[in-house]
Amino acid sequence: MIARRLVLAALLLAAALGGYFRLGPRAAAPAREAKIAVSPARPLAGVPVEGFFIEGVGDRERHSLRLRAPNCRWPIFVTPAHVFGAAAEKLIAIRYPTSWRAFYVYRGKTSQNFSRFAALRQFMIGRLHAQLTLSQLDPVDMYYLTFHASAECQFDPEALARASRGLIALMARPA
Amino acid sequence: MSLGQAQSSTPSAQRPGGAVRAALAAPSDRFLLAGFFLLLFGLDYLNRFFGKEEFPAVEIFALLAVAAVVWSMGRDEILTRWDHLALALAALAIVHPWRHVGDLALTALGALFCARRDPRLAALGQLCLGLAFAGVWSQIAQTAIEEALLPAETFLAYGLLTLFDSFTLIGNAISRVGGDHATIVEGACSSFPNLALTLLLWLSFLKLQALPVTTRNLCVLLAAAAILVAINTVRLALCAWSMDTYNYWHESDGVAILAWIMMFSQLAIYRFGLSGAPMWKIP
Numbered sequence: 001m002i003a004r005r006l007v008l009a010a011l012l013l014a015a016a017l018g019g020y021f022r023l024g025p026r027a028a029a030p031a032r033e034a035k036i037a038v039s040p041a042r043p044l045a046g047v048p049v050e051g052f053f054i055e056g057v058g059d060r061e062r063h064s065l066r067l068r069a070p071n072c073r074w075p076i077f078v079t080p081a082h083v084f085g086a087a088a089e090k091l092i093a094i095r096y097p098t099s100w101r102a103f104y105v106y107r108g109k110t111s112q113n114f115s116r117f118a119a120l121r122q123f124m125i126g127r128l129h130a131q132l133t134l135s136q137l138d139p140v141d142m143y144y145l146t147f148h149a150s151a152e153c154q155f156d157p158e159a160l161a162r163a164s165r166g167l168i169a170l171m172a173r174p175a
Numbered sequence: 176m177s178l179g180q181a182q183s184s185t186p187s188a189q190r191p192g193g194a195v196r197a198a199l200a201a202p203s204d205r206f207l208l209a210g211f212f213l214l215l216f217g218l219d220y221l222n223r224f225f226g227k228e229e230f231p232a233v234e235i236f237a238l239l240a241v242a243a244v245v246w247s248m249g250r251d252e253i254l255t256r257w258d259h260l261a262l263a264l265a266a267l268a269i270v271h272p273w274r275h276v277g278d279l280a281l282t283a284l285g286a287l288f289c290a291r292r293d294p295r296l297a298a299l300g301q302l303c304l305g306l307a308f309a310g311v312w313s314q315i316a317q318t319a320i321e322e323a324l325l326p327a328e329t330f331l332a333y334g335l336l337t338l339f340d341s342f343t344l345i346g347n348a349i350s351r352v353g354g355d356h357a358t359i360v361e362g363a364c365s366s367f368p369n370l371a372l373t374l375l376l377w378l379s380f381l382k383l384q385a386l387p388v389t390t391r392n393l394c395v396l397l398a399a400a401a402i403l404v405a406i407n408t409v410r411l412a413l414c415a416w417s418m419d420t421y422n423y424w425h426e427s428d429g430v431a432i433l434a435w436i437m438m439f440s441q442l443a444i445y446r447f448g449l450s451g452a453p454m455w456k457i458p
Contacts, residue, residue: 001201003259008202010263011210018218018270028272084318120318131273 031136034172036080036143038065049166051159052076064148065167072153079146080171083116083123096148103155105164106144110157119144139172140165204254208245208299211266212238218269219277232438233372233379237306240379244298247385247455253293261287278310294454298382305375313371321362329360331404332411342415349415358415366407373399373441380445385453395448402440406433 021028038057044065045056055066055075067076077096083106104114107122123141130137145164149155198206216238223231254262265280281303288300317324325347333344341352350357377396386392410433413424423429 003256004202004204004207007207007259007263007266008199008210010266011207011214014266014270015214015217017267018214021270022218022272023222030273116322124315131275132271134272 028134030131030134033137033142034139036082036139036168036171038063038080038171044170047170049170050163052163054170065171067147067163069153069155072149072155074150074153076153077148078167079148080143080168081146082143083119084127084142097150099151100148101151103147103149103157103160104144105147105160107140108161108165110160110164114144114146139168143168203250204252205245205248205250207254207259207262208248209242211262212241212245214266215269215277215281219274233376234306234309237302237309237375237379240382241299241302243383243457244295244302247457248295251293253291253296258287275311278307278312281307281310282312294385298385298454301378302382305378309371309375313368317362317365317367321365321367324367325360325362325365328365328404328408328411331408332360332415335408335412336415349411351415351417354417356415356418356421358411358421360411364407364411364414366404369403369407369437370400373403376441377445377449380449384449385455385457386449386451387454389451392449392451395444398448399441399444402444403437406437406440 044054047054049067051069053068055068057065064077064079067078069076101112104111106114106119126141127137129135145167147155147160202210220231220234220238223229261284265284268280269277285300285303285305285307288296288303291297291300329347329349330344333342333349336342336349343350343352347361348357348359374396377392377399380386381388381392410424413429414421424433
């Protein structure tokens, strides 16, 4: 019977705490996550970002931004995608010549072979931590950018990582 | 029927409020389980009645099944000390403002109860796991498989569309040949979240009527899932047909129409399809 009474005490305590922290006037809640999107409502054309220059929206589906870089005579297309979601990668890839290359930037790291599963694992750990501690998850931990560029153009991975952070900050909608 | 073990045997139970006082003084397992799930409902589901989130119709149905199973326990003492400890910890865990902590607690409780011999406790465990799966695990499972799942679902819609006109299939996107309309099938467009919900609805129907999992009842589940995928395939095809149909079926009244069709088709197939001998006495 003692065990049952202890469970009852825990239930009553949980009801009191839950009523206060979840339903009360000053209820705590996990921080809402920011969203990244290429939005025509917020034109970014003409904005310089870490050595790159935004020309405008890059495709008719409005998935990509079109960038210019001083050392590249071709445009560079940048597509943001949430790690926890399905990007239209094949649709986007078909729009560019096969000779073009794709650089993926996630959490400040640039690679040409993006491991979605590894990124997802990192994201899940980060999101779990953010939700449990009620802290804000950095959009850099949620989104990766794909840079489609001509094979003729050479890029410093660090420069792409810096540009990625700047672009995410520009495209982020407040939570 | 009593909520507490000692209520009918004590004089205090005869007075107004006596039943509650007796139940609080000597709580039965049924009383504790009812209290836990009431707490879960109040903290994790009640606010979804009033907010912008989707109304948790299937989850409410599952909680009704939980109530039916808990009620059928009567005054039986079926929880062990470890169950009591797990129930107390789970109750304290669901206080956390992140709603999915409740799903994690249900996962642990479900795993604990599922292994038990008592069919009512095992049923409760299955419902806990079903609620947790619909709440959090289905999203993770979908993400793990959607690289293969979304192109497959897009292919089904593409196959339907090519019966009527020329379209191009590009991974998880469909584009009309010669047109300027392309549709990308994203995770939220998949039938997977609804499949997780129909699994929970099937489980709820079984437990409400104390029915066993038989080959026939599994076939009913498969039929319901097939109907769901078929409706979703038609929805994807309508969205890919043109910008006008996309706007109606994805952004306007068409969303509610398809949601009601899905819901009623599932309710009908489970109401009339499931059968079997009850595994325990339904009060």
